[in-house]
């Protein structure tokens with residue numbers, strides 16, 4: 001680039017910076033002043049209003065003064081917030097005001113406009129010329145979508161076409177241009193090369209300056225109810241999702257707040273990993289949760305649901321244990337649409353027969369028997385949905401309890417309790433009675449006066465029997481208190497035996513067929529039934545049963561919904577079952593959904609393909625309401641690592657590496673575990689000396705992680721961290737981590753601790769190994785003490801290097 005260009009750009013940058021500084025200085029006193037003012041109004045709020053309720057007019061005036069005061073306060077606070085936002089965004093812009101420039105000549109206009117793009121807009125003092133355009137404005141989309149030449153952008157008023165004459169990228173730090181590239185391709189590779197070449201971080205970074213065209217399509221898609229993104233490992237799904245949240249918050253800023261967007265993430269550690277991206281872009285974070293949190297919340301008090309990590313740990317470690325095959329078959333079946341349909345049919349069957357209720361018990365006796373509840377239930381109009389009839393039964397029960405409560409007041413135990421009341425309880429009742437007596441006396445006086453005026457004798461004579469009333473009240477009180485928990489539990493539907501209702505599905509084949517309208521039955525059904533019943537008996541739930549159980553519970557009690565949420569994001573979407581999707585759809589009826597995932601990394605049993613022609617995900621909202629975007633370019637890893645990992649997948653040839661070179665993956669075979677540990681510690685030291693400071697030793701299971709952590713510590717790895725499912729924060733450093741917890745995150749270097757056929761030999765372990773290897777950005781090492789996993793053995797030898805020696809020194 002010519003020196004003239006550099007000079008001009010630096011001059012412009014200086015000009016923009018000084019305008020920003022001037023604006024910040026302008027805003028500064030106002031901000032401080034507003035802050036004081038709002039605090040002051042709040043303090044003096046009640047001084048300004050005199051509370052006077054003497055007459056109706058006084059009351060009215062007071063009411064209006066209060067209203068006026070709070071309106072002023074709200075206005076000031078709004079003003080304050082707006083100015084504060086402006087002030088913050090100017091400060092954010094100052095060190096790096098923009099990262100891109102395009103020169104665009106719109107057809108029919110003589111002048112070409114220079115459009116500088118940054119993380120927020122900045123308008124000149126005239127209020128018209130944009131010195132910086134927010135990256136989310138329609139015009140800025142051309143920066144991501146086109147290389148110089150013909151280009152266009154779409155606004156709500158129409159499409160604008162023209163010619164992009166220049167496209168320039170900047171690296172500006174601390175107010176200085178460090179680098180500048182004129183791009184000929186869509187977002188030239190230079191900047192991306194530099195960004196991707198950097199080390200891994202403990203927090204994910206925003207990709208705003210280097211968003212790729214296909215990612216931009218995800219970010220700005222605002223047409224369909226359901227957006228599905230199937231993208232290879234490292235293709236920027238999570239990054240695009242977060243940029244998309246920022247985009248939606250900008251585009252719909254008048255109508256949508258950050259807390260109306262929710263992201264389902266794979267584990268709590270992942271949530272901490274991505275938590276800084278939106279604030280970096282000047283937006284508030286959306287809500288984040290995991291599906292498990294939701295299950296625990298709704299099931300946790302009555303049953304202990306297993307979490308997905310314990311489930312996968314079982315799958316990976318219990319081969320050969322009795323009942324293992326059946327459990328696996330059960331996992332597959334219970335996550336399937338066939339089972340979902342079976343449950344829907346079951347709901348219809350329950351409408352006719354088979355509902356189970358719990359006896360309503362009180363003081364060790366049956367107050368209302370389950371059988372009676374069943375009679376009442378099936379006595380209601382059968383055309384009503386199940387859940388409506390359950391609500392009717394609830395109402396009936398509450399009325400019934402009220403009558404039984406009245407009868408109960410004369411029971412002997414109440415008399416007993418009366419004798420044991422303490423002084424405080426008496427005093428309280430006494431106080432209440434006094435109040436009642438005052439009212440009574442007043443009523444008496446009124447009756448006497450009326451008697452006089454109308455000259456008519458009253459039929460009844462007032463008599464306030466204090467003692468009798470006191471006892472009555474006390475009895476009422478005692479019974480009411482003891483009925484309270486009953487009423488409360490009836491309101492929570494605990495009279496329905498959901499556990500029994502779910503459990504009776506798993507009796508025998510014939511019963512199951514009858515109750516589910518002839519549903520398909522997996523071959524190992526008797527054993528599946530036995531296992532399911534046994535866990536229920538222990539008040540536990542397998543992970544695969546948790547969502548179906550909740551589904552049945554809601555068939556009966558009515559569906560929970562959250563209408564506040566407008567956008568739902570599901571990351572690692574391949575790990576959710578059709579059931580769970582059905583669920584999310586029902587739970588958030590007003591929300592649009594974005595599901596991002598990679599079937600190549602589907603390591604849980606309940607996996608759902610995102611883009612198969614018959615994918616249940618596409619059927620969820622129907623084809624017309626669904627958009628599907630595929631990402632095939634992988635950005636995380638070097639070309640060598642991508643070539644190696646993609647060859648492990650049957651249809652991996654579609655994955656395209658980004659052209660960033662590095663060393664080939666290194667395969668090291670050593671004699672015995674002790675040697676392996678020593679070698680790994682030596683290799684870690686060597687990589688750290690090269691400047692890599694985020695290194696993960698990845699194991700297949702959590703059990704193996706614990707052992708490896710111990711073993712490596714005894715070889716000098718005292719500083720190694722062990723990551724478990726309880727780890728909440730993702731920190732940089734050297735760590736041992738099971739593969740399923742490393743999902744979604746990345747490291748400078750990955751060491752696959754045991755790449756033997758014993759660890760990764762079965763077909764369902766292929767994707768585990770793939771997921772582990774694709775966490776590596778710059779270096780990938782695999783170790784074994786015997787043979788190589790068949791998924792490695794079949795790889796062409798030119799895709800890796802083999803360590804031919806093993807003194808424990810740097811290579």
Ligand SMILES: Nc1ncnc2c1ncn2[C@@H]1O[C@H](COP(=O)(O)OP(=O)(O)OP(=O)(O)O)[C@@H](O)[C@H]1O
Pocket residue numbers: 192195196205207210211212215231232233234235236237238239240598635636743744745746774
């Ligand atoms: N356009 C881009 N510009 C700069 N970096 C990018 C871009 N796209 C992706 N990356 C980087 O590539 C890496 C992988 O991105 P991300 O984690 O979003 O991918 P993913 O598809 O969610 O991966 P996985 O499925 O393997 O978890 C991150 O370091 C991210 O910053």
